[in-house]
């Protein structure tokens with residue numbers, strides 16, 4: 684009995700949350716006319732960072748799919764780099780990772796693309812480091828602003844203390860289109876690892892990514 688009423692309360696909370704989100708999405712910037720590339724990092728032959736419990740590529744894809752729904756709901760055209768467990772290297776490629784990244788950059792560099800967001804999970808030798816970590820394109824003020832906006836929203840969910848940074852990241856160096864790379868948590872941190880396996884947590888992350896893009900668009904208007 685107690686369990687039944689508790690689950691009813693929980694169901695009600697889920698509905699209320701979904702409704703408040705729908706209202707917020709409606710109150711956001713109109714994304715009509717925007718084309719956003721959502722890049723779920725890794726996939727196929729390249730699982731990305733691994734822990735005993737999970738592979739990075741799976742979490743990236745789940746989050747990317749949730750972000751896609753939100754962006755499309757706000758009117759954006761979304762190009763997904765991948766929608767299943769695949770890499771983008773041609774069959775029989777001798778350098779799978781390099782060919783895969785080259786193809787991703789090609790998609791991001793298409794002229795109709797407004798911006799791209801690359802979704803990854805991090806790993807650190809220091810298991811205490813946790814939370815989101817966002818990278819921007821060097822010497823690109825718009826990319827820095829986008830990274831700040833997205834990390835601002837992610838921080839509220841992941842409790843990260845990390846500031847946006849640049850790095851030696853192929854995708855960020857080879858793209859002409861505006862974009863960022865968001866590491867949504869550390870698989871090397873027990874707390875992050877546990878919550879990254881929860882669908883509801885990935886919903887929160889996707890929504891924070893969406894809000895960050897929305898905040899950035901408002902700065903531009």
Ligand SMILES: [Zn+2]
Nearest residue numbers: 724731803804
């Ligand atoms: Zn990665």
